[in-house]
Amino acid sequence: MENTIKVERAILSLTQDELAKKIGVSRQTINSIEANRYVPSTVLALKLSNVFGKPVNEFFKLSEDD
């Protein structure tokens, strides 16, 4: 799974910590999602979708090995 959360976050001028607080997780979790070390649950993906105002599949993409 690949994602463009870092880009979306930059568009909204949010730090990792601010985004983490908005969706109720830790900053380390946002860092791990951005680095593709952790794939979030559907609930978290939808919370991110609410913050970015975009559908989930615009910032999460399946990679070749998925």
Place this chain on the structure above:
Amino acid sequence: MNFKKVQECERTRIEKWSQFQLHNRWKSYGAILCLILFATAMVLKFSDLELGWFKDVVRRGILVCLLVVSLSKEKDEDEMVVSLRAKSYTLAFIFGVGYAIVQPLFEIVVHNIVFEPNPENTFSYFEILFYMLFIQIMFFEVLKRNR
């Protein structure tokens, strides 16, 4: 009660049990008490006191404290921490079973071949439970630090 209701009831109960966790402050209490009991166990081991029952109490106390640490929530508990905890339990289970298989062989080699045979060298439930809980806590902390 029909079959579907029984299934639903079982599922709800298991879900409830699997989500059981203690407040974060219990982690510190458990860790401190565990260290105190561990120090007590060390003192008992190297002293001449004949307190078999007390040793048993201390051992059980250590296991309870480790379980409390293991079941305590993190300050910043979120779904990733839950997932890391699940991974650490999996690893602890696998390592625990591996330890239970390998340890008696190791015991035979070390105590019966290298040293003199000793009938007191037995494999206890305390060892395996201590090892599993310790491995779980250790892996969880390592995974959390490297997330």
